[in-house]
Amino acid sequence: MFAGRNVHVTAVRKKDGSLDFLEVPKKVIPWVQALKKIPFVRGIVGIIESSAKGAQHLNFSAESFAEQEGEADTTKKEEKNGIFSSISMVLGVAFVGVLSFLFGKFIFTLVPAIIEQFLFQNVFSNQILHNLIEGVIKIILLVGYIYFISLTPMIRRLFQYHGAEHKVISAYEAGMELTVSNVQKFNTLHYRCGSSFIVFTVLIGVVIYSFLHYDGLVERIVQRLILLPLVIGVSYEVLRFTNSLREVPVLRYLGYPGLWLQLLTTKEPEDSQVEVSIASFNRMLEAEKRIMEGRA
Secondary structure, eight states: OOOOOSSSEEEETTSOOOOOEEEEEEOHHHHHHHHHHSSHHHHHHHOOOOOEHHHHHHHHHHHHHHTTTTSSSSHHHHHHHHHHHHHHHOHHHHHHHHHHHHHHHHHHHHHHHHHHHHTTTTTTOHHHHHHHHHHHHHHHHHHHHHHHHHHHHHHHHHHHHHHHHHHHHHHHTTTOOHHHHHHTTSSSSTTTOOOHHHHHHHHHHHHHHHHHOOOOHHHHHEEEEEEEEEEHHHHHHHHHHHHHTTSSSSGGGHHHHHHHHHHHHHOOHHHHHHHHHHHHHHHHHHHHHHHHHOOO
């Protein structure tokens, strides 16, 4: 999936070699646009928006994959989509994506705090040290989770497409012609990836939590939940700041933790996957051009 200023585009290759595209124009909602201009608030809005869009495009890809595997006949489709279709009709696929994101954030916020409290509560009393250990546990759980799901064929393929997207963007930013051979020369890592944001939420969380005192596990958990929007907002601003410094020789290292996590969330793509990513990116550029010409 590639996101332009006015449209999101996803491309899926069918078994016959042809490509199917999903174009979703961005809807301009005045009050949302206003929120996206406010520092520390725009990060939360952006994450919710990205989760919603991502869910919509992943659903398109999943449905296309299911059809290619011969699961698209009426009987199987009704059986496969039964409960999920009912939920989607009520909540919408995008809203389900937002709920999934929030649920994941709650899990990776609360579980490390509970584990740390259980293992180290009576070992020492320094709460800053407790927060640091909590952060380490959170990173271990996160890395472990990503590593084990990456072993499954479907997720590995998803991560290969993730790497292909990064390669295409890097080639485009370098002014290269978007051919498979040119794109494959680039790295799968990219500074503006959402994987970097995940790492920053962990690091920023440790810093913010260290300014507060808590008595007991319940108060600790309540603090984490209340401060979650603040952690997300500050992390987004830090990510924007580090991206702006990526050309500065020394300060560019601030973005390295996010790049390290991308070693797990991206894989080297096959040429056929790069072809799909190039097609998706070019389709996005064409759609952007159409939209801008229509406004002229």
